[in-house]
Amino acid sequence: MPLLRDPALADEGASKIDFAYRRMPVLRALAERWAKEKPLAGSRISACLHVTTETANLCRALVAGGAQVALCASNPLSTKDDVAAAIQRDLGAEVFAVHGCDRDTYYRQMAGALDIRPTLVVDDGADLTATIHEERPELLADIVGGTEITSTGVVRMRNMAADGVLRYPVLPTNDALTKHLFDNRFGTGQNTVDGLLRATNMLLAGATVVVAGYGWCGRGVAARARGMGAEVVVTEISPVRALEARLEGMRVLPMEQAAPLADVVITTTGNRDVVTVAHMRRMKDGVVVANSGHFDLEIDVDGLTEAAIHRQYVREHCVAYTLVEGHRVLLLAEGRLLGQAAAEAHPAEVMDMTFATQALAVHHLARYASDLSSEVHPIPRAIEDEVASAKLDAYGITLDELSPRQRDYLGSWRVGT
Numbered sequence: 001m002p003l004l005r006d007p008a009l010a011d012e013g014a015s016k017i018d019f020a021y022r023r024m025p026v027l028r029a030l031a032e033r034w035a036k037e038k039p040l041a042g043s044r045i046s047a048c049l050h051v052t053t054e055t056a057n058l059c060r061a062l063v064a065g066g067a068q069v070a071l072c073a074s075n076p077l078s079t080k081d082d083v084a085a086a087i088q089r090d091l092g093a094e095v096f097a098v099h100g101c102d103r104d105t106y107y108r109q110m111a112g113a114l115d116i117r118p119t120l121v122v123d124d125g126a127d128l129t130a131t132i133h134e135e136r137p138e139l140l141a142d143i144v145g146g147t148e149i150t151s152t153g154v155v156r157m158r159n160m161a162a163d164g165v166l167r168y169p170v171l172p173t174n175d176a177l178t179k180h181l182f183d184n185r186f187g188t189g190q191n192t193v194d195g196l197l198r199a200t201n202m203l204l205a206g207a208t209v210v211v212a213g214y215g216w217c218g219r220g221v222a223a224r225a226r227g228m229g230a231e232v233v234v235t236e237i238s239p240v241r242a243l244e245a246r247l248e249g250m251r252v253l254p255m256e257q258a259a260p261l262a263d264v265v266i267t268t269t270g271n272r273d274v275v276t277v278a279h280m281r282r283m284k285d286g287v288v289v290a291n292s293g294h295f296d297l298e299i300d301v302d303g304l305t306e307a308a309i310h311r312q313y314v315r316e317h318c319v320a321y322t323l324v325e326g327h328r329v330l331l332l333a334e335g336r337l338l339g340q341a342a343a344e345a346h347p348a349e350v351m352d353m354t355f356a357t358q359a360l361a362v363h364h365l366a367r368y369a370s371d372l373s374s375e376v377h378p379i380p381r382a383i384e385d386e387v388a389s390a391k392l393d394a395y396g397i398t399l400d401e402l403s404p405r406q407r408d409y410l411g412s413w414r415v416g417t
Contacts, residue, residue, distance in 0.1 A: 002088050003096040003105075003112055005081035013056075013086030020053035024352035025394035026387060027061055030359055034065035041066030043366050044142075046118035048110060048128035049149070050078040050340050051097040054351035056087045061359050063092035067120075072113035073097035074124040075294075076106055077333060078340035107131070114139060120362055121146035121168075125294045126153035126160075133165060140167045145365035145372065147358055149173045151184070151215070152270040152294035154376065161375045169372035171361040173354070176379040178387040180216045183354040187346030189220025191339030192266060192292040193228065199317040199332045199342045200288055202264075205229030210262040212255065213269035214241040217292060221266055222250060233258045235274075255279055264288045266338070272297035277307050285327035290338045301335040317342040356387045 021028060034040070045067045049055045055071070062069050071093050073079045079099040088095040096112035098105060110131055119142050123129050129146060132139050145168050148154050154174050160166040173179050196202070209225040210233045211218050222232045222245070233251045235258055236242040242252045259265065259279040263286075267274045270293050277300055280289065291298045305311070308321035308329075320328045333341035346354075360383045365372075392399065402410070409415060 001112075002094050003098060003109055004085050004088060005098045007085050007089065009082035010085040010089040013053075013080065013082030013084070014090055016053045016080075017056040017060075017083060017086055017091075020348040020351075021057050021060070023348040024054070024057055024355070026352045026356040026390040027057055027359065029390065030356055031057075031061035031064040034061060038066035039363055040366055043067040043120055043362075044116045044118045045069045045120045045122055045362065046113045046116060046128060047071045047122035048074045048113065049122065049124045050074055050345055051084050051087070051095070052078065052080055052340075052345040053083055054346065054348050054355060056083055056091060057348075058355040058358060059087055059093040060091050061355070062362065065359075065363070067362075068116060069093035070113040070116045070118075071095050071097065072109040072128070073101075073106070074127065075337055075340055076101050077336050078345065117142050119144055120365060122149075122358065122362060123147065123153055124149045126156035129153075129157060129160070129170075133160070133167060143168050145169045145171070145369035147171045147173050147361045147365070148376075149179070149354070149358060150294050151180075151217070155270060158376050166374050166376075168374055169365065169369055170376045171365060171379055172376055173358045173361055173379065176357045176361075176384050176387075178353045178357045178384045178391075182350050183346060184216035185220035185223075187220070187350040187354075188217040188268070188292060188339060189222075189224040191343045191346055192217075192221045192268075192290075193224045194344065195317070195333065195338040195340075195342035196264065196266070196288070196290060199290075199315065199338075200330070202288065204264075207231070207263040208233060208261050209264045209266065210235065210255075210258045211250075212265065212267040212274045212298070213293075214238075214245045214250075215268065215270075218268040221268055221292060225264075226250075230264075233261060256282070259283050262287055265290070267291045267293055267298035269293055269298060273300055274298045276300050277303040280304060280329050281307075281323060281325055283327065283329060286330060287327075288330045288332060289335075290332040291335050292338050294337060296335045296337075299331070299335040301331065304329065304331065353387050353391055356390070357383060360386065 079097040084097045096109035154172040209230040234245040310322040
C-alpha cells in the first residue's frame with residue numbers, strides 16, 4: 001500500500017508536475033520515445049529521491065519505458081505532499097513519501113519502496129543502497145545495478161566499494177558533466193539563496209556570507225550571493241579550491257576566523273561538524289546558519305540545542321537559539337538541505353539534464369550491468385553528449401563542425417611551427 005499524506009491533494013500536484021514537464025524538453029522527448037520502445041520492460045526500479053515535480057517527471061519517463069517504479073523520499077522535509085499524491089494517482093509509480101515524517105516513518109517509506117524486490121536502484125544519498133546491503137541482503141540476488149545522484153551518496157558508495165561490500169555496479173550520476181556542472185552549480189546556487197530568502201526575507205546586499213566548501217555547490221551559492229551584493233568569504237580544506245576562490249575574488253579564511261564576521265553561514269561540504277557549537281559561540285547576534293549539503297550533519301544541531309538557553313520559532317523554517325553569551329543563532333530548516341526544505345528545489349530546466357542523464361544511466365545498466373563489476377563506474381561519455389546535444393537543440397543552439405582538414409590536423413603530430 002502507498003504511504004501518502006493525503007491522496008486528495010493530487011489535483012494540485014498534477015498541475016505543478018505538468019508545468020515542470022513543459023520546461024523539461026530532453027526528458028520529455030526521452031519519455032515519448034521510450035513509450036514506443038519500452039526499453040525498461042521487465043525492470044523493477046526502487047527510487048529514493050526528493051519527491052518534487054521534477055522527480056515526478058523522471059518517474060513518468062521510467063514508467064513510459066516499461067518499468068515498475070516504487071518511489072520513497074530521500075529527505076523528510078523535501079517531499080511535496082501534493083506531488084506525491086499526483087504521482088501515485090496519475091503516473092503509474094507507487095509512492096511512499098510524507099513531508100515532515102519522523103525517522104521511523106522515513107525508513108518505513110524505504111521498506112515500502114523495496115518491497116517490489118527491485119532489479120535496479122535509483123538513489124540520492126545512498127540510504128537506500130546502505131539499507132539493502134545492511135538490512136535487506138535477500139534483495140541483492142535480483143539487483144543488477146544502481147545509480148547515485150548526489151555527491152555525498154557517491155562518496156558513500158565508493159567507500160562501500162573500497163570496503164569490499166558493494167554487491168552490484170553503480171553509475172554515479174552526480175559525476176556526469178551534465179549533472180554537476182549545471183545541477184550542483186546553477187540549481188543548488190539558486191535554490192539555496194531562494195530558501196534563505198524565503199526563510200528570512202533578509203537583504204543580501206551588503207551582508208557577509210560565509211560559504212563552507214568551494215566545490216560545485218559552493219561555487220554556485222557563492223556566485224549567486226555575490227550577484228545579490230553580498231561579500232563572500234569561503235572556507236576550504238583543499239589548497240586548489242581555496243586558490244580558485246581567492247582568484248575569483250573571494251576572501252578565504254578558516255571557519256574559526258570567518259564565523260565572527262558572518263551575517264550568514266551556509267555549508268556545502270558533504271562532511272560533518274563543519275559548523276560547531278564553538279564556532280556558533282563566536283558568531284554575532286542574529287547570524288543565520290544553514291546547510292546545503294545532503295545530510296543534516298554539517299551543522300552541530302544537537303550541540304546547539306543542548307547549548308541554547310532559549311529556543312524560539314521565528315517564522316517558517318527559521319528557529320532562533322539563544323546562547324549563554326547572549327546572542328541568537330537563527331537556524332534554518334532544522335539544518336537540513338535548505339533549498340529543498342525551504343524552497344522549491346532545483347528548477348525544472350536544470351533537472352531536465354540531471355534526470356535525462358539519470359534515466360539513460362538506468363537504461364545503460366538494464367542493458368549492460370552483467371558486463372560490469374561491483375564497483376562505481378564512470379557515466380559513459382555518450383550519455384553526457386546525448387543529453388547536452390538534446391538540451392542545445394531545445395535552446396535552438398547550433399554548433400560548429402570540424403572540417404576534414406581540421407580533423408586531419410587534430411589526428412596528426414607532424415604539422416607544427
